[in-house]
Amino acid sequence: MSKKYEGFAQQIVDRVGGKANISDVYHCQTRLRFKLVDESKADQKGLEDLNGVTKVLINAGVFQVVIGTHVAEVFEEIEKFVDIKSNKTQQESEKKGIVTTVIDFVAGTFQPIIPALSGAGMVKAVLALLVVFKIITTDSQTYYLLNLFADGVFFFLPMLLAFTEAQKLKCNPILAAGVAAMMMHPNWTALVTAGEPVHFFGVIPFTLATYTSSVIPIILIVFVQAYVEKFLNRWIPKSVNLVFVPMCTFLIMGTLAFSVLGPIGSVLGGYLATFFEFLSTNASWAPAVLIGGFLPIMVMFGLHNGVAPLGVMQMSNLGYDSIFGPGCVCSNMAQATAGLVVALRTRDKNTRQTAASGSITAYMGITEPILYGVNLPKKYPLISAMIGGGLGGLYAGLTQTHRFATGSSGLPAVLLYIGDNSMTCFINIIIAIAISIIATAIITFVLSLRFEKKDSDTAEEIEIIKADEEIIMAPVAGKVLNLSEADDEVFASKALGDGVIIEPSDGVAVAPFDGTIVTLFPTKHAIGLVSPNGAEVLIHIGINTVELNGQYFESFVKQGEQVKAGQKLVTFEPEKIKDAGYATQVMVVVTNTTSYQKITALHEGDIKNGEQLLKLKA
Structure with missing residues (x-):
């Protein structure tokens, strides 16, 4: 088992309130899903600031941390830090509303069986292809057995x-x-x-x-x-x-x-x-239009968990799904396309990288990374995707397109629309997807001419400002070490950005430049600052010192405050922190590392606070 995400997992557990605050945890395709004893103890902003966390949501009584397609690997490490058995006896502190309770119940009942339904659905799709291309016949034993493989789950x-x-x-x-x-x-x-x-x-x-x-x-x-x-x-x-x-x-x-x-x-x-x-006879367009257009909103509020099972029920009754599947695949393809257009249009390197990778994932049917990482923050791609998804859904609905098996809702899902010894639904879903992609691409591009222009102008201004090299001063006195020597895997791997470690010789942290405090953790162990030139720097004092809950720390600034270089930010007590069993390494990390061509350490060995520490070349 890889320990690649061990440090990352520990940070997530810390920020949801520690293992004592976790009554249950599981994961889906992209999200860690926590049930917390007390949600007020969770640091939602701190979680969202972690590099590797796309978004944090609270839906249907579940505290959801959106990670991405590698969530299973992160979950393996999460399990090491939690003790579910001891916590399950504790009661959740908040009462759920009726709607939330129903959605939570439906999601908890149907979500665990989705992998089995998806697997059976794809077997059905393969079987349909073999029949359509006359590789096997419906009266052959192979057909009989493959049908058995797929129908077992539904039976x-x-x-x-x-x-x-x-x-x-x-x-x-x-x-x-x-x-x-x-x-x-x-x-x-x-x-x-x-x-x-x-x-x-x-x-x-x-x-x-x-x-x-x-x-x-x-x-x-x-x-x-x-x-x-x-x-x-x-x-x-x-x-x-x-x-x-x-x-x-x-x-x-x-x-x-x-x-x-x-x-x-x-x-x-x-x-x-x-x-x-x-519905199929009199209003076949309605479900596909509603799902195609409003699925992103449903996902944000967790409502899709209550709607998706309707497709399973329809399939168990009628043998096909026209309620959820067609609109869902149109919506997902629209989301992916909107993100791809943003990747081609934006000049911001971070946004381009997030949009490019997120759109590929979305084309495979998993949209949370692109939704929360790009489309929702920028707004105009989300609006474009909703219009495009709705138009594709409209065509799918009017042509009474349905899928013959349950599965994912990415490009591979088109195979699920082959059935009844006919390619009609398959052809129609291809057309519906094409409508969604083309409409979304056009609308997103047109809107980008207005909205990305502002971003581009800003980006150009920032590039001009960053033309000269920027210097980051040492926030603490001590011994400078390579970041790879960090006792925390996330920092050592530079997952949060490039920088250095300082083994502190005293307990005073000062501002490394004139700038703004953008993050000050309640536990006072971590401070995020941004310089006028756009450098984003995290000063993280100690490893896992979030567990001290502010003990041995004292802050002298507040979030949003403008500070001057050398101004005292936080004091801490290194010896008492060590006695409590925690490392005192101070990580100084440039969290927007990808905005720079090169980050160079200017000092080795002993350093005083205020001396030159890092050089950033744009």
Whole structure:
């Protein structure tokens, strides 16, 4: 296991309030998702200032840290610093609203099964290609087996949902899956096929309904099961509950599933299917337009987690998804295109780099980096993408385009639109995507003529200002070391920027130039400054000293204050910090390193504060 992100992970844990403040943590494709005991303890600004963190969001009761496609590697290191078992007994301090609670429940139930649905969906796409190009026939054993590979997930969907919903509701997921297994047992299917009335103990009628590939019934059943289990665990003695709680759960829930909850769920599912068919026939354009145009807004507020499962439900009922998939892929392609145009138009090196890499990721279906890194901050690319995505969605809706399997919503997703032995939906989604890309590119380019002109003028002015070399003075006295010798991997790898270390000989930190305090952490261990010429410098005192919560530190400035070179910023007590078990290295880092051609250390060995430390060449 790589330790590349170990220091980065530690900083994230520190800034969300430490491991004691984390009741749960998991990740999706791009985000770390924390459930915190007390959100007020999290330093949102400090997290967003970390190089490697694109954005911090609080949606549906979840504290989300947007990292990017390498989030799984960061999560592996996060796990080392947290103790979920000890924290799960703590209660979250804030109450959620009804909408937030519902979205949180739906997301927690459906998100864990997305990889399985995506994998099965791509197998379906491969199968459709093999049939369309006449490589195999629909009556061959290969077709039969590949179809089995793909349909297994959808056939046993109730079991998967039962497991994830039980985890969400904190009841026994194995028992929940066991109840779902009853409902898909071949003997029950045989009774339904026979069509003769079924009565439990000759009294309780069991409604004849098929539950394979269904969604609503099992959601209702496990919801009730969570309360039944809690009741049984409360009243059955601990000495025998290992045997009697599962037995009673199966007896109670089996009876309720076949007699009441399952039939209710089937009726609701039928109404839902009727609603989907109504949309497909009378307003096929509406879902694709709304998702295509407003998906970025939904993502920002976490609403997409409540809408995306509608596509899964529609597929389980009708065999295709026209609710979420078409609009989503059009929106994602529009987001990617808007970012690409910005990359071609902007003169800011950092923005260009972020936009170029983010647009590539977005074309593969993951839009958070480009959304939060470029399109949302600049605003005009976001507006362009919403218009372009809506236009593409409109075409997809009017042509009743739908996908035949669930999967990602990037360019590879076009294969999911091959089905029913036809290429019609595939051709239509290609056209819809082309409309989104072309419309977005034109609108973004036109708007960039106005908005990027300002940025370009500013950039040119900055380049003129930076024409001469800029000197950064030493903020503390001590011994200058190479940044690679930092005891923190993030600093040593220069992930936060180039610079040096100073092993301090005293406890006074001063301003390295005339400038502005842009960041002053509440714990006083880190100060961010910007010079009139645009140099952004971070003075970070000690390693992991954020854990001291300001102890042994005293600040003499405030965020936003204008300071003069040599002005006292912070005092600290190196010996007491060492005695507390923390390194006292002071990292002096230029966080906008990419804005400079070369950064040179001007001093080796001992240095006094105020002496020349770094030279920045634009």
